[in-house]
Amino acid sequence: MKHALLSFFLLMITGGIQAAAPAVLKMQTDPDTMNVHPQHDTLDFRISVHQSNGTPIPRARLHVQLQAPDTPWLASTDFPVVEGTSLLDTDVQLDQGEYKFRYVPPIRGVYTLKASVTPLPGDTSFAPAEQQWQTEITENPDKKRNLALLLFILVVVGSVTGYVLGRSPVPSTLILLVLVCWQAVPLKAHGPDHGPAHASKPASQTSIPGESGSLDVQLLTEQPRVGELSSLNARYIDTQGRQQPARFRLQVVQLEHGTEVFSTEMIAPDGFVQWQGQFYDGSEHRITVEAIPLASSWSEGKSANAQLDVSVASVSPPTRSVLKSFGFLTAWTTLALILGLVVGRFFARKERGLI
Amino acid sequence: MPTIYTQARRHLRITRRLKINVLHKSLITLAIVSIVLYTMFFTTTPLVHDYFHELRHGLMLIPCH
Numbered sequence A: 001m002k003h004a005l006l007s008f009f010l011l012m013i014t015g016g017i018q019a020a021a022p023a024v025l026k027m028q029t030d031p032d033t034m035n036v037h038p039q040h041d042t043l044d045f046r047i048s049v050h051q052s053n054g055t056p057i058p059r060a061r062l063h064v065q066l067q068a069p070d071t072p073w074l075a076s077t078d079f080p081v082v083e084g085t086s087l088l089d090t091d092v093q094l095d096q097g098e099y100k101f102r103y104v105p106p107i108r109g110v111y112t113l114k115a116s117v118t119p120l121p122g123d124t125s126f127a128p129a130e131q132q133w134q135t136e137i138t139e140n141p142d143k144k145r146n147l148a149l150l151l152f153i154l155v156v157v158g159s160v161t162g163y164v165l166g167r168s169p170v171p172s173t174l175i176l177l178v179l180v181c182w183q184a185v186p187l188k189a190h191g192p193d194h195g196p197a198h199a200s201k202p203a204s205q206t207s208i209p210g211e212s213g214s215l216d217v218q219l220l221t222e223q224p225r226v227g228e229l230s231s232l233n234a235r236y237i238d239t240q241g242r243q244q245p246a247r248f249r250l251q252v253v254q255l256e257h258g259t260e261v262f263s264t265e266m267i268a269p270d271g272f273v274q275w276q277g278q279f280y281d282g283s284e285h286r287i288t289v290e291a292i293p294l295a296s297s298w299s300e301g302k303s304a305n306a307q308l309d310v311s312v313a314s315v316s317p318p319t320r321s322v323l324k325s326f327g328f329l330t331a332w333t334t335l336a337l338i339l340g341l342v343v344g345r346f347f348a349r350k351e352r353g354l355i
Numbered sequence B: 001m002p003t004i005y006t007q008a009r010r011h012l013r014i015t016r017r018l019k020i021n022v023l024h025k026s027l028i029t030l031a032i033v034s035i036v037l038y039t040m041f042f043t044t045t046p047l048v049h050d051y052f053h054e055l056r057h058g059l060m061l062i063p064c065h
Helices: A002-018 A141-165 A171-183 A317-351 B004-019 B022-041 B046-059
Strands: A023-028 A041-051 A062-069 A086-093 A099-105 A110-119 A129-137 A204-209 A213-219 A229-237 A246-254 A260-268 A272-278 A282-291 A303-311
Touching: A023 A110, A041 A062, A041 A110, A041 A282, A062 A099, A062 A272, A086 A099, A086 A260, A141 A317, A141 B022, A213 A282, A213 A303, A229 A246, A229 A282, A229 A303, A260 A272, A317 B022, B022 B046
Parallel strands: none
Antiparallel strands: A023 A041, A041 A099, A062 A086, A062 A110, A086 A272, A099 A260, A110 A129, A204 A213, A213 A229, A229 A272, A246 A260, A246 A282, A282 A303
8 A cells, every 4th residue: 555655656756747847938029019000110029938947948839820900899990801810820940949020010909919839749848838919009190190180171071061062952862872873883993802712823933043052932822812811832942952951031022112011030940831921901012032041151142032923812891891980980070060050050049139 | 045154143043042951951961071081982993092092091990902
């Protein structure tokens, strides 16, 4: 009986020692999110992974997911199709215990970043762990000022237009008919709503040989669309045709404004990376990938580069978002009109001596 | 053949005789404002959309692609 108890306690102790503690994940953003505004500023995300005793974990598998803010209750954002969707969903390998990426947030609201770390095969120094962070991005002050100006103009223009139209013989039913039929105009600036893509283009592929090898970049998504994740593969091949370990630099530039909307660096011990991200603007984008062989230094000319121009299909904003914002502006004008009527009637009665 | 001036005078005369109550005046005003707002900020007609595209993105609550 004594032996059995002793064995049980020994097993408990050794088991406790062998079970590794879960890793600790930390996230930092730079600059301060108060100074970052949608479509205007870049935000650096830095995820670092440590053991429970504070020692950095140099190599591990990290899954990163960035979720866009939910739909605001009052009015739409600039990109309603993006609201609540996944902006980034990718697996990377830690580089010196951390992973960094730079991103231009598309809309205001609270972003959710999820990260989960798992040890590489054979590594028992830590147990898998996951963490979630929330980052709030506030609206651009210039846009707030512009909105205030629009609301002011609506109050003024509404009352003046009402005064002029009060003497016009144009029947209001005709105006309302035009308003209703306007949507029936067949010409559209955007593509169709979330339906299947019309143009079934083959996946883009490019290969540009460098001095130390070549880089194959392949866009797996046939037609990248706003609101959906697009997949991209990159493979580094040396001069002898073998897939080699490399560090990949990925950059996404929105060509209309020449803005870098995303950039990151990824380590690939097998010379292959897969990236999943969303293009939130329905316009032309350029993806630039650079592969630097891990064996060589960072000196110029030792890397392979590839560029891929992607035409992102735009999507018409959902009717719900249009109605919300349109309803808000119309309701604002209506309230201003009612207030003006009440005040006008009050002064009219006062002039007649009724008050 | 009436000139444009006589025609304008006729219109003014008709307009002065028209009796539109406050509710109808308000509805017409709102309809006109709605048409202008919708055309500027929400229509997807390419010419109009492209012309006001930057303005739409500068107003915080106008949904775009």
